[in-house]
Amino acid sequence: MVVRIESNGTEIGIDVSTNPTIVNDATLSQLSFVGDGQFIDGYTTGSYTGFSFTKDWNVNCSGIPFESDQVAAGNIYYSGTLTTGYPQTISSGAPVQIKSATDFVATDLFRFRAEDNNNDLIYEGKKRRNVQINVSLSIRVTDAVNDFYAFAIAKNGSLVLETNSVVQIASNTQIQNVALNGILTLEPGDRIEIFADRLTGSGTDGLVVFSENVSVR
DSSP: OOOEEEEETEEEEETTTOOOSSSSSSSEEEEEEESEEEEEEOOOOSSOOOOOOTTEEEEEEETOOOOOOOOOOEEEOOOSTTTOOEEEEOEEEEEEEOSSSSSSSEEEEEEEEEETTEEEEEEOSSSOEEEEEEEEEEEEEEETTTTTEEEEEEEEEEEOOOGGGGEOOTTTTTOOEEEEEEEEOOOOTTTTEEEEEEEESSSSEEEEEEEEEEEEE
């Protein structure tokens, strides 16, 4: 049976603005919120933009957002000048995270947080879950003609090999689009990053990333 909660005018349907402590988990379900009032007066700490409850809650009710680890999501992207991008020096054959100290923006975070100047996404849910990760890059590599580069998603600093995408550098002016995707199993606290790996060649190369978008759902 679905119970209806009606709030009109200045009425509040459910008030959790005092930030009640949940020892294990709490569930709110099979309720229908109606009316023109405020349905939820949400937590003032520990909740996410556009949502009302903390990660200790599982919420599935008509009229208010669904809140559960099942819909944890996040997005980071490079917001700098697309025609110049951001540079990075590649001087070894070891995989290295590609990142910028500025101009990265994190959006639509739910049970994820962004760290390291918004270059990393960290899962904040309470339970293990599988996520779909999609990445798009536009890159150029100089001083590396005929060399091969791989780009991949990394979890906690380790490459997820099945997400590798390989390019060969044809010239110093060539711009290439790289797409990465994969389904990863995340535990609470796991970190998502994007790495470059020079597979052939030596010396010092110049990597420029013109655009970068990382989406986790």
